[in-house]
Amino acid sequence: xxxxxxxxxxxxxxxxxxxxxxxxxxxxxxxxxxxxxxxxxxxxxxxxxxxxxxxxxxxxxxxxxxxxxxxxxxxxxxxxxxxxxxxxxxxxxxxxxxxxxxxxxxxxxxxxxxxxxxxxxxxxxxxxxxxxxxxxxxxxxxxxxxxxxxxxxxxxxxxxxxxxxxxxxxxxxxxxxxxxxxxxxxxxxxxxxxxxxxxxxxxxxxxxxxxxxxxxxxxxxxxxxxxxxxxxxxxxxxxxxxxxxxxxxxxxxxxxxxxxxxxxxxxxxxxxxxxxxxxxxxxxxxxxxxxxxxxxxxxxxxxxxxxxxxxxxxxxxxxxxxxxxxxxxxxxxxxxxxxxxxxxxxxxxxxxxxxxxxxxx
Amino acid sequence: xxxxxxxxxxxxxxxxxxxxxxxxxxxxxxxxxxxxxxxxxxxxxxxxxxxxxxxxxxxxxxxxxxxxxxxxxxxxxxxxxxxxxxxxxxxxxxxxxxxxxxxxxxxxxxxxxxxxxxxxxxxxxxxxxxxxxxxxxxxxxxxxxxxxxxxxxxxxxxxxxxxxxxxxxxxxxxxxxxxxxxxxxxxxxxxxxxxxxxxxxxxxxxxxxxxxxxxxxxxxxxxxxxxxxxxxxxxxxxxxxxxxxxxxxxxxxxxxxxxxxxxxxxxxxxxxxxxxxxxxxxxxxxxxxxxxxxxxxxxxxxxxxxxxxxxxxxxxxxxxxxxxxxxxxxxx
Numbered sequence: 001x002x003x004x005x006x007x008x009x010x011x012x013x014x015x016x017x018x019x020x021x022x023x024x025x026x027x028x029x030x031x032x033x034x035x036x037x038x039x040x041x042x043x044x045x046x047x048x049x050x051x052x053x054x055x056x057x058x059x060x061x062x063x064x065x066x067x068x069x070x071x072x073x074x075x076x077x078x079x080x081x082x083x084x085x086x087x088x089x090x091x092x093x094x095x096x097x098x099x100x101x102x103x104x105x106x107x108x109x110x111x112x113x114x115x116x117x118x119x120x121x122x123x124x125x126x127x128x129x130x131x132x133x134x135x136x137x138x139x140x141x142x143x144x145x146x147x148x149x150x151x152x153x154x155x156x157x158x159x160x161x162x163x164x165x166x167x168x169x170x171x172x173x174x175x176x177x178x179x180x181x182x183x184x185x186x187x188x189x190x191x192x193x194x195x196x197x198x199x200x201x202x203x204x205x206x207x208x209x210x211x212x213x214x215x216x217x218x219x220x221x222x223x224x225x226x227x228x229x230x231x232x233x234x235x236x237x238x239x240x241x242x243x244x245x246x247x248x249x250x251x252x253x254x255x256x257x258x259x260x261x262x263x264x265x266x267x268x269x270x271x272x273x274x275x276x277x278x279x280x281x282x283x284x285x286x287x288x289x290x291x292x293x294x295x296x297x298x299x300x301x302x303x304x305x306x307x308x309x310x311x312x313x314x315x316x317x318x319x320x321x322x323x324x325x326x327x328x329x330x331x332x333x334x335x336x337x338x339x340x341x342x343x344x345x346x347x348x349x350x351x352x353x354x355x356x357x358x359x360x361x
Numbered sequence: 362x363x364x365x366x367x368x369x370x371x372x373x374x375x376x377x378x379x380x381x382x383x384x385x386x387x388x389x390x391x392x393x394x395x396x397x398x399x400x401x402x403x404x405x406x407x408x409x410x411x412x413x414x415x416x417x418x419x420x421x422x423x424x425x426x427x428x429x430x431x432x433x434x435x436x437x438x439x440x441x442x443x444x445x446x447x448x449x450x451x452x453x454x455x456x457x458x459x460x461x462x463x464x465x466x467x468x469x470x471x472x473x474x475x476x477x478x479x480x481x482x483x484x485x486x487x488x489x490x491x492x493x494x495x496x497x498x499x500x501x502x503x504x505x506x507x508x509x510x511x512x513x514x515x516x517x518x519x520x521x522x523x524x525x526x527x528x529x530x531x532x533x534x535x536x537x538x539x540x541x542x543x544x545x546x547x548x549x550x551x552x553x554x555x556x557x558x559x560x561x562x563x564x565x566x567x568x569x570x571x572x573x574x575x576x577x578x579x580x581x582x583x584x585x586x587x588x589x590x591x592x593x594x595x596x597x598x599x600x601x602x603x604x605x606x607x608x609x610x611x612x613x614x615x616x617x618x619x620x621x622x623x624x625x626x627x628x629x630x631x632x633x634x635x636x637x638x639x640x641x642x643x644x645x646x647x648x649x650x651x652x653x654x655x656x657x658x659x660x661x662x663x664x665x666x667x668x669x670x671x672x673x674x675x676x677x678x679x680x681x682x683x684x685x686x687x688x689x690x691x692x693x
Contacts, residue, residue, distance in 0.1 A: 030672055045636070045638040046635065046637040047629070047630050047631055047632065048635040048636065048657075049629075049632070051634075074598070076444075076601045077446045077601035077602060078446035078447065078448065078449050078452060078601070078602070078633050079449065080438075080633065080635075080636050082601060083601070083636050084636070085597070085634050086596065086597055086598050087600075087637075087639055089597070090639045090640055090643060094639070094643060103598075108393070111578075113420060142610060168389050185627065210610040270432035272456065273453065275437070275439070275452075275470060276447040276471070277439075277452040277453045278449045279449060280454070281449070281453070306411065306630070307411070307630045307631075307632050307635070308632070309448055309450055309632040309633075310449045311407060312411050312412045312449075312450060313449055313450060313453040313456070314406070315409050315411065316409050316412070316453075316456075316460050316461075317453075317456060317457070317459055319461065320460055330627060331409075333411050334638045
């Protein structure tokens, strides 16, 4: 058995270590390339969202390389993601691939399903061992997210460009190699020490911005064209709405004990949208307001794949937030046609606008 | 007080119910009339670029009512049956419309996801906001439900919403029944959301065009709930949207019931259609001629006609050659 799973930012590192701990053999997946996208675009429905296409491409590549079990998540709407697993299976089966498909339904209070499926994958491991493996994976992602948060602070301030990226790469390699919680805990304690060695240019004006949007485009740098690095170089300090570790913490661990994570943003988003419509719309709107109020963000950058249904609503309602707080926003919808130069120009124009408005105020 | 109901999206599902309910509460109801070019253009200008044509059209319709109505009635359709949703853009319609149309919007959430009784409560609570007693609201709701069930019955009989509304005397009398008796040779199933399939401006009057090509249009609305559940049982997991589920059931039902061709009518960028498209393709492959027509605000009529003609030609050719073959004389 060889397991393949979706490629999404640091999720890769988390799942790999989890499967390794469980003794399940997995495929060392290659990062997303142009060929992945081409395969995905060719075999996906035209208006499925970009993450779907990337994932189909990735799965085809994985199946070609000998994977025989695919791991995916599901749900029950209204966002399309809930049915992606089934639609992907239909497409891949029609292409003639034979594989086992393990879809973990990500719904409230369904952690048993999650742990059972992982346990069945590993053969004879009991639920406690599975939990430990999942926790290890989660811990790795958590550290990488913390490092990312520090990088958001240091990247616009670094005296020599690119130093922060080197630190991040180093930490990533360390985390990847670690195979028990103790090493990781130690690493976490040293985290800020790594970053504090970076020389800071204190004369720069730093503008805080809110980065919100759809989870896949936010988390996968290959898809969002390394947006975070770009923004950092422009002197913008990012406050991001979604981190993978938070998602796992709230949806897998804390949901089991009945914790409602929506309380974090329900109050702020209520003025704009007072109910769930699927996806991350409510979270994004609430967090955007929070970042403006608490972190003093002076701009909003909204990122989503083309045809993403919830994020279209977010874009429409962002106009209201933008007007209420007089904070400018830019909305980038990404698909296979998106050119890097165009994105760069738009971001540069946006950061110039922000710098101009701060300089006159 | 005049309440405006935009003649798009949810109109095609719930207009009879809403009209009956609100009129019994003492409101005057006006609609925005059929879709036209000017209105679509205005909607496209106001709405965000990335959204789909039906939503842009909805905004266009709402803008038409700006001066005629005192307020708009746009409930948020979250779920109309148990365990199924509508698309996120439809759920958030009241909010997105409010961004673009500066007029009071009366709204409440229709959410039957956990129980069919939920929406009754929401309707009554809505009436309460205007100081209407519970018993009067209940009576209005019962009447509205009656209208709605007759309307749905007409749809299952194969009438279009506008014909059904006329039969319900909710619109002016018109003699349309003549063209229902016309005998047409081919049966084409047009699968799509009602706001596309029945909006004769957006779909460039596909019904009429098919009739000119000697084909009758059938929609998935003729399916009963029982048909739908039996014909979607092949899906590994229950589909959690009302409409895409109905369309997959439609494809599966029609290929077994003597259909000449299936057209999937979809709007550009429609998220839910994209998810069910592979299933419909899979069902039709090797069974029935199948075509996807995608509509957006730039769709040209000439290209549309050409594709329909080519599709019908193919079907006619297929039928003809089949007949020839069965007539070949035995001695060669």
